Amino acid sequence: MADHDSPQEVAETFLKKLEDSPFIMIGLNDGNHSEPMNVKLDDEQPNTLFIFSAHDNRIAKGGEAMAQFVGKGHDFFACLAGRVSEETSAATIDKLWDNSVEAWFPNGKAEARLNRFDITSAELWETDVAISGRLKMLFGGTIHGSESSSHAVVDSLA
Incomplete structure (x- = not known):
């Protein structure tokens, strides 16, 4: 991790990147493949991603799960571990329901299930390669750690 980026700063960058591109690959630790899903954030519930899905x-x-995130510009990566369970709070469902969700569930909220992914740990990488590193990538050369990226292992995104 670069000296100027604390784990909390990298975590805050992750949340901003997720708002710009709210898609993750998520799968339960059950041997099935991950799939792309759109996530919703609730500022009042840190360390939790919300995902509307079909009931099946x-x-x-639910269960233990892993999720991966790649930023829109391929300049940020995250691997998240946690647990998926059903969110049953009508207030949370109403708060997160919007036109983009309704487009997938035209018959309304009864057709959808709100899943919560409670993050227990995360590894985050910010790959903002310095100018010197970019030149080395173009013309060959060794990129040193101080030129390459920020990396953080965090237990909390809050």
Whole structure:
């Protein structure tokens, strides 16, 4: 990790990147493949990602899970471990329901299930390669750690 980026700063960058591109690959630790899902954030519930799905979706049964995130510009990466369970709070469902969700569930909220992914740990990488590193990538050369990226292992995104 670069000296100027604390784990908390890298975690805050992750949340900003996730708002720009709210898609993750997520799968239960059950041997099935991960799949792309759109996530919702609730500022009042840190360390939790919310995912609307069909009731019979792969993650709907819940359990231990892993999720991966790649930033829109391929300049940020995250691997998240946690647990998927059903969110039953009508207030949370109402708060997170919007036109983009309704487009997938035109018959309304009864057709959808809100899953919560409670993050227990995360590894985050910010790959903002310095100018000197970019030149080395173009013309060959060794990129040193101080030129390459920030990396953080965090237990909390809050």
